[in-house]
Amino acid sequence: MTAARAGNGTGNRDVRGRGFPSRVALSAMEGWIDAAAVPLPPRAVALADLAPALAEGAVLAEPVTAPGDWPPADRAARDGVAVASSDTLGAGSYNPVPLPGAVPVAAGEPMPPGTDAVLPVECIQADGPFIEALGSAAPGEGVEGRGEGVRAGTVLLPAGHRLRPQDLGLFAALGIAALPIGARPRVRIVLAGGPRSGPETLGAMLSALVARDGGVVELVGPLPADRAGLAAAYAAPGADLLISAGRTGVGEDDVAPLALADAGELALHGVALRPGDSAALGMAGTVPALLLPGEPMACWTAYELLAGRAVRRLAGRDSALPHPAVVAVTARKLVSEIGCTELYRVRRTVEGMVEPAASPHKPGLAGAVQADGFVLIPAESEGVPVGATVTLRCFDGTSL
Template identity: 30%
Template structure:
């Protein structure tokens, strides 16, 4: 059998970063910057008021108080957005709004709360120090400064900064485009009345959500029967649209294993057993288009996951999610690892890495196994907040022993 680490390396080597693209700000959200971003201008762009109030010369209001207010004529009114240059004459005040450009000669802003709010003459009841309530040009950002670094995830704050700097586009690593395909003649869509032997398709829905949660873009979620011709036709219909194909089902050792039947003899996809539970049957490789020389077609990476729902999602977590996030440059490609104390004993198969569903209590530092270990018990995985990772050489653990877990919360 292949070890978990060996198969992780195989999958990681398949999934490569796409070339950087320059996109609009809305499209850049959540993606990773491909290069440093330098400020084309300073912020603030000009000296402006941090308060609604009055622009004054500080010396003109020295000694002002409630008992001895200073009266000044209001020579002008400056709303935000005024563009003509203004100058404050000694012994006068300009009524000014937050964000409005400061007139030359002004050295302070007195908040309106410390005045009578006059429009012709203002009565100022507080002194003002030099620079009070003034935002100086360039005090936040100096033109030419690197403000965002390559590898930074474009957050709402980063978008706000880019927009404030007049940048309408950013160069980022694009999302991986993922095609998720579920296989099985027994599968039907929700809303269809079930016939005997049929089940509702859930794996593609589940894995598409997992791919999006990992930061990828899902191209489509088609379903195929166990007919090799139909399976191949569906895949060919999406040729060139995906950077990664994920299939689920059709990789075990029995008959009607459509994925193995379609690729088993091509040499492009290798099917293996991985020493883990759940998720032992796995496959990975490249899908080459039928037309054109092989040398000009690097092939689309394909990862074939088992069909049992718990096996499929656990396999995605172990093999696909970290490789996807790494290819997109996203931080923390791996789920956080925690150490916790078991609240009950458990057994594990010798020679296989077991991933058990669990409920982790971070306050107590304990974890309880949750539900049966079989790979069809999806209900328990849906309510779990972690996976316990139990090493291949461990067959039994007692309550109170430490165990490592993957935090899914």
């Protein structure tokens, strides 16, 4: 296939030396990704083998339902003696009451027949071989009743939930032997072009981002800016998703979009996003493909807002941004222009407000490293004035 099949007329245009006639809205790119990146079939993992998967951020592919009540029978909730509560009526420190049917129990042990409460050790005393109550107990006191923790048939956790160690503990107690876990998509990262695309920078950054989002990385390149060579790398079998970085702009050697058209389909090229406006997407054979700019900050932005969404969807995860959102107030104006979604790298001031760490027009990752997070300004906005409330997306490791 040598000609692209465009989704909206932007995919089949060679923009080299001409520029983009128009750019697609970010929401249109997201919609295309949601339609193309269908979650992969889940994998069943034995509970005993799930510890490494937790470190990978494993998520449930299906809801998990309790197979039975927990606890399965009434049990002691504390150390003490199991008693019939009626036998303790009137007991006190000045009126010890003999407990001929008391049975010592430890927390977690089943309640003996004929008992319905547990007196703590401080409320009993031994008188030779006999036990006496120094206080009364109400029915059920000190007891965890059957099904009090979980009732049979209860949905314990929904699909998409990121598993935690405590989850595995409960599943083990309930006798759940295996769980349906989201797949780990095979993501081929192709570094397109020579040193000016920053292949070392891009390879290290993108590999870490894909791993964070649940993918398994195959890193290819850097490859020369050769249309046929890139098309062959894009079309090679063995991947669930293709991400290519570099050679997506308007220069003569920006051949990645043409190579994707040769490998399958260039659906959309050019997005109303700053930085990252030369991103593209399409199909490499039957595999969704995303082309990211070679400039590192633009590459990072296009990954987070586009490619990362595809990785997370294939892995059965929440496709939304994985950055915690908090409300913040601007200490300085965030200047923007209508028609383009802009990602502002911001830092917190000592007063807890946010200010720009770098403009969306400024390249390089230094501003992102020095920032605490970012603010997305929608395409219809002319900017954010001082004192306005914004949503701050916090970078990993940033204190909320």
